[in-house]
Amino acid sequence: MSDRRRKIxxxxxxxxxxxxxxxxxxxxxxxxxxxxxxxxILEKRIKLPVYQFKDELIAKVLENQSIVVEGETGxxxxxxxxxxxxxAGLATQGETCVACTQPRRVAATSIAQRVADEMxxxxxxxxxxxxxxxxxxxxxxxxxxxxxxxxxxxxxxxxPLLMRYSAIVLxxxxxxxxxxxxxxxxxxEILPKRKKGSEHGELKVVVMSATLDAEKFxxxxxxxxxxxxxxxxxxxxxxxxxKPERNYVxxxxxxxxxxxxxxxxxxxxxxxxxxQEIEQACEELREKSRSMDAELVVYPLYxxxxxxxxxxxxxxxxxxxxxxxxxxxxxxxxxxxxxxxLTIDGIVYVVDPGFSKQKVYNPRxxxxxxxxxxxxxxxxxxxxxxxxxxxxxxxxxLYTEKSFHDDLQETTYxxxxxxxxxxxxxxxxxxxxxxxVHFDFLDPPAPETLMRALELLNYLGALDDEGEMTExxxxxxxxxxxxQLAKLILVSPDYGCSSEIVSIVASLSVPQIFLRPRESAxxxxxxKAQFTHHESDHLTLLRAYNEYAMIPDKERKQWCWDNFIxxxxxxxxxxxxxxxxxxxxxxxxxxxxSDIKGDGSFSSVDIRKALTAGMFMQxxxxxxxxxxxxxxxxxxxxxxxxxxxxxxxxWVIFEEFALTTKNHIRTVTVTNVDWLVELAPHYxxxxxxxKCEAKGELEKAYSRIAQSRSRR
DNA sequence: GAGCACTGC
Numbered sequence: 001m002s003d004r005r006r007k008i009x010x011x012x013x014x015x016x017x018x019x020x021x022x023x024x025x026x027x028x029x030x031x032x033x034x035x036x037x038x039x040x041i042l043e044k045r046i047k048l049p050v051y052q053f054k055d056e057l058i059a060k061v062l063e064n065q066s067i068v069v070e071g072e073t074g075x076x077x078x079x080x081x082x083x084x085x086x087x088a089g090l091a092t093q094g095e096t097c098v099a100c101t102q103p104r105r106v107a108a109t110s111i112a113q114r115v116a117d118e119m120x121x122x123x124x125x126x127x128x129x130x131x132x133x134x135x136x137x138x139x140x141x142x143x144x145x146x147x148x149x150x151x152x153x154x155x156x157x158x159x160p161l162l163m164r165y166s167a168i169v170l171x172x173x174x175x176x177x178x179x180x181x182x183x184x185x186x187x188x189e190i191l192p193k194r195k196k197g198s199e200h201g202e203l204k205v206v207v208m209s210a211t212l213d214a215e216k217f218x219x220x221x222x223x224x225x226x227x228x229x230x231x232x233x234x235x236x237x238x239x240x241x242x243k244p245e246r247n248y249v250x251x252x253x254x255x256x257x258x259x260x261x262x263x264x265x266x267x268x269x270x271x272x273x274x275x276q277e278i279e280q281a282c283e284e285l286r287e288k289s290r291s292m293d294a295e296l297v298v299y300p301l302y303x304x305x306x307x308x309x310x311x312x313x314x315x316x317x318x319x320x321x322x323x324x325x326x327x328x329x330x331x332x333x334x335x336x337x338x339x340x341x342l343t344i345d346g347i348v349y350v351v352d353p354g355f356s357k358q359k360v361y362n363p364r365x366x367x368x369x370x371x372x373x374x375x376x377x378x379x380x381x382x383x384x385x386x387x388x389x390x391x392x393x394x395x396x397x398l399y400t401e402k403s404f405h406d407d408l409q410e411t412t413y414x415x416x417x418x419x420x421x422x423x424x425x426x427x428x429x430x431x432x433x434x435x436x437v438h439f440d441f442l443d444p445p446a447p448e449t450l451m452r453a454l455e456l457l458n459y460l461g462a463l464d465d466e467g468e469m470t471e472x473x474x475x476x477x478x479x480x481x482x483x484q485l486a487k488l489i490l491v492s493p494d495y496g497c498s499s500e501i502v503s504i505v506a507s508l509s510v511p512q513i514f515l516r517p518r519e520s521a522x523x524x525x526x527x528k529a530q531f532t533h534h535e536s537d538h539l540t541l542l543r544a545y546n547e548y549a550m551i552p553d554k555e556r557k558q559w560c561w562d563n564f565i566x567x568x569x570x571x572x573x574x575x576x577x578x579x580x581x582x583x584x585x586x587x588x589x590x591x592x593x594s595d596i597k598g599d600g601s602f603s604s605v606d607i608r609k610a611l612t613a614g615m616f617m618q619x620x621x622x623x624x625x626x627x628x629x630x631x632x633x634x635x636x637x638x639x640x641x642x643x644x645x646x647x648x649x650x651w652v653i654f655e656e657f658a659l660t661t662k663n664h665i666r667t668v669t670v671t672n673v674d675w676l677v678e679l680a681p682h683y684x685x686x687x688x689x690x691k692c693e694a695k696g697e698l699e700k701a702y703s704r705i706a707q708s709r710s711r712r
Numbered sequence: 713g714a715g716c717a718c719t720g721c
Contacts, residue, residue, distance in 0.1 A: 104719065132721055150720040179720060276715050303718065335717055357717035370717060415719090423721090480721035512716070521714095579721090641713035660715065 029093070029119065029126045029143065038120040045118060048076030050229045057081065057227055058088045061167075065191060066205040066221040070214040072231025073385060077208055078171055079115055082144050085167050090204060091143035093126075096166035101149045103177045104341060105131040112136070112146040119144075130155075132480070133575055139164075149179035156183070157430050157477065161190055167204040173217060174209040174378070175340065176414035181442060182424055184220070186431065188440040212378050212411060220442050234388035236350075240401040248353035249277055251398045253284045259349050259396070260289060260296050260329055266348025266393070267317055268331040269338060269386055273357045273372050275302050278333045279518075285331060295321050295328035301342070302335045304511060306568070313344055339382055343389070350387040350395040352380060354408070359418050363448040365633055366456075368420055369659035376412040377404065414443050421445055421453035422483050426462060429469045430477040459617060459683050460487045475587050479580065481509065488614025489580065490589065495610035499593035500542055500602050502584070503549075504611075506577035507541040508655060508667070510569040514544070516642075517564075524564040532644045535604060536669035538611055538655075540644050545573065546600040609679070612671045615653045616680035620665060621694040622650050628665070630657075631684075631694050640664040650697075651676070673701040 027034055045051060050071065060067050061084075071077035082100045091097045102108040112129035121127055128137025130147040137145050147155075149170075156162060168187070173180055187205055194203035207217045207224070218224050245251040252270050259268055272278050278300045289296035299313045318328030332344060336356045358373045375383075380397065387393030397404065416424075425436060433439055436450055457463045460483055462473030469477075476486040485505050492501035507513055516524040531547070533539035544563075548570050551559050560567035584591060594603035620628040620637055626648070628637045637657065639645060645652065645668050655667035677684050677698060686702070689695050 148720060154721055175719090177719070274715070274717065304716075337718065339718090341718070359717080372717090427721095509721095516714090638713095656716095658716080662714095664714085666716095 027120055029121055032120075034120050037117070041118050045076070045080065048080060049074070049232055050076040050080045053227060053229055054080075054084050054087075057084050060225050060227060061085065061088055061090075061204055061206065064225055065195065065202065066187075066207065066224040067227060068214055068217045068221065068224050069206060069208045069227045069229060070211055071208060071229035072210055072233065073389075074232035075229040077229055078111055079118065081206060081208065082146075082169050083115065083119065085169070085204070085206070086143060090167045092166070093143055094140050096164060096201070097143045097145055098167045098169065099152060099162075099165045100144070100146050100169040100171055101152050101180070101183070102146060103149055103172050103175055103180065105148055106341075108146045108148050109134075109136075115144065115146070133579065149177055149183060153179050153183055153186075153427065154480070156186060157427065160431055161193060161200055162203060163200060165203065166201065167206065169206040169208060171208045172210070173207050174211070174213050174411075176213075176412070176416070176443075178415045178419055178424065181414060181416045182427065185439055185441050186433075188220075189433065210382075216442070233385060234390070234392045236384050236388040236393045236395050238384060239394065239396045240404065241398055242400065244400060244403065245353070245398050248355060248398055249281055252351050252353050253281055253288070255351050255396050255398065256285060256331055257288055257292075257296075259351070259394075260294065260331070261292065263349060263394070265317075265327050265329065266391075267329060267344070267346050268349040268351065269344060269347045270331060270333045270351040271338070271353065271356070271383055272333060272335065273355050274335060275300075275304065278302060278335065281333050285333070293321070294326040297328060297330050299330070299332045300334075301332050301338060303337055310342075313342075317346075338386065339379065344386075345390055347386050347389065348391065348393040350384055350393070351398070352383045352395060353398040354380065354403075358412075359415070361419050361449065363446060363452045365635055365657075366420070366452055367635075367657045367659060369657075374408060376409045378411045380404065380408065416441065416445055417443055421449050422456045425450065425453040426457060426473065426477050426483055429457075429463065429473065434467075456617065457483060460484065462487070475589070478583055478587060480583075481505065481580075484615055484617070485509070488611065489584070491613045492610045493590040493592055495606045495613070496592050497594040497603065497606045497610055498584070498589065499591050499595070500607050501610055502577055502580050502591070503545045503573075504538050504542050504607075506573040506580060507545050508538075509576050510573045511566065513541060513566055513569045513573070514642075515564045515566050520564075527562070527564040528644075530563070533604065534644060534647065535649075536608060536611075537643050537645065537667040538669045539602075539604060539607060541667075542602065542607070543600075545570075546602075549574070550600060608669055608671060609675055611669050612653055612675045613679040615655070616676060616683050618654050618657075618665075619671070619676065620652050620654060620668075621692075621697065622648060623693050628652070629692065629694065630665075631692075632690065634690060634692060635663060637663045637665045639668055640666040642666070643668050645670060673697050674705070677701045677705060 025034055082098055085098045108129045108131050112127055113123050116123040116127040124136040125138055125141045127144045128142045130137055130151050194200045196202040214226055218226055256268055256270055282298045282300045285298045295318045297318050301313050313332045317330040320327050354375055355372055356375050357370045360371050361368045384395035387395050462476050464470055475490055476483055479486040492498035514528050531540050531543040594606050595601055619631040621631055622628050630637055649670040651671045651673055652668045653671050654665035658664045658666055684698050
């Protein structure tokens with residue numbers, strides 16, 4: 001063992017962590033001597049649990065094409081393992097580099113910065129990152145690159161064997177994001193083509209996961225060896241309720257107040273499922289704690305809060321109300337965002353009612369929706385872990401121990417089993433995967449879900465009847481959008497309004513632009529009324545976008561505030577629009593506008609026609625009874641009350657089908673039956689059409705068109 | 713007449 005170790009250990013310090021000032025004091029990547037800061041950080045790095053496993057990891061990586069690393073929080077795996085791969089000699093400056101994927105952008109950027117510091121190099125030169133809108137890396141010098149999993153997938157579309165990489169570290173695999181799952185499937189195709197000694201050179205893969213799934217990953221990667229790295233966290237004592245709770249919000253409030261009164265000092269984190277629930281619980285907590293001896297400061301936390309509101313959760317807990325009195329306490333009431341994306345140090349108590357909102361997909365009616373569902377045991381463990389980051393903590397689970405073991409699933413259903421596949425299928429087709437049925441997914445989606453995706457892509461013209469990708473399909477795959485929106489962009493020049501359509505599409509790809517805080521709902525509605533175009537929510541969005549774009553930069557913040565418009569969303573829609581324009585230029589798609597006067601005016605008819613040409617699969621028709629039915633699927637739907645379209649038109653196209661108390665269609669635009677049969681006759685082919693009132697109207701439209709043609 | 717968990721390109 002020791003012999004082999006010496007050969008591969010290229011370490012820059014001895015085993016005691018004492019860096020000897022010798023020739024190894026020169027940074028091999030830059031040729032410059034190491035700074036004092038490097039040695040200071042090195043001392044801490046050596047103490048990380050993962051450091052003990054450095055030689056073992058390097059040996060395993062050199063011997064195997066894939067390995068699995070199971071490491072708990074606090075092990076240091078994310079920052080150290082990519083560096084160990086560099087020490088193993090896997091990267092060659094200017095030729096190949098090591099990639100490390102992250103599910104979230106902030107993680108990719110902040111870890112890159114940390115590792116650049118540890119390696120004593122400039123961020124963007126030897127160590128870099130790539131996320132959407134931002135590439136801080138250099139093909140000539142970068143040897144280690146952090147990137148989002150979605151970004152690696154994009155890169156693969158133009159580099160199908162991932163030739164620029166010699167090793168790929170997939171981090172946070174246990175989260176099973178859609179992109180991570182697709183990349184893993186893709187690696188199953190790539191790895192046999194990039195074995196040791198092959199013409200393309202070897203590609204190494206390190207799959208990193210926080211426990212639980214390690215065996216499944218090992219088996220999937222053809223019995224890859226496992227390296228287990230312990231974490232470094234504090235013990236968390238778990239409590240269960242004796243009986244099931246009927247109302248979990250009420251139980252969460254009660255438990256929190258109980259902790260506040262009876263437990264030693266330390267902050268509390270409460271998990272609930274959504275904004276409304278959280279605001280309600282916060283109000284009750286404030287109300288009921290007012291008369292208590294110790295102060296309780298309550299912060300809500302969910303993603304649609306502004307960054308400054310989110311930052312408040314990091315403020316210190318308050319002191320005693322009166323000198324010598326009991327110290328105050330902080331409680332954060334949060335969605336799942338605090339389970340993975342946001343870490344709050346100093347949490348000692350966690351209250352876990354055991355629910356979260358999860359996306360579900362119903363392929364039969366082609367609808368994705370959010371459902372409050374029980375969490376998995378893995379999630380429950382992750383939540384309780386949030387109590388032990390700085391010292392020993394306690395977690396109060398508001399369900400019985402029996403329920404934890406018998407009712408909860410082991411792990412959360414991976415996203416790939418809960419999503420529409422249309423975008424994934426388009427991407428895989430672009431990557432040259434022809435046989436989707438036999439594509440080696442870790443968890444294969446339901447065949448019906450894949451069928452739905454193929455059907456949609458065929459109707460959109462992205463795939464021909466043999467399932468081969470068309471020229472249009474190639475262009476669609478280049479656009480980072482859902483296939484329908486991509487199609488919409490590609491047809492829009494035919495209607496002379498691609499400039500407007502890009503603005504609309506950009507506005508649709510960001511979170512809600514029109515804000516409506518409960519306490520000022522009326523003012524918000526009045527503000528939105530200025531932008532209203534009665535035939536269309538899409539055109540209402542366009543008006544808001546156009547006005548925003550015409551305002552000088554320094555007035556925009558105030559304008560957003562005055563008009564109840566989300567500044568964050570507006571800024572990101574401008575970014576998205578610019579990215580889309582860049583891709584359109586590359587694809588040679590014309591940018592034309594119906595705004596002849598240049599004052600932000602537009603042609604409603606042309607734009608609504610373009611929308612109809614792109615979104616013909618999402619149409620609803622008003623029955624004589626007054627109810628709307630979706631065309632073909634015959635689902636009862638209601639126009640969402642937030643829509644500006646309130647005169648109950650006969651035909652509408654819609655962006656989104658939201659299942660809540662009722663089946664709502666949101667973001668709708670008035671269309672008409674003549675356009676439908678003119679623009680999408682292949683979809684409205686009456687031979688394969690369920691009998692319904694809409695069918696009669698379509699028949700009439702077809703004969704009208706036939707008559708006018710014969711008259712001509 | 714309303715309730716969009718969270719990411720990502």
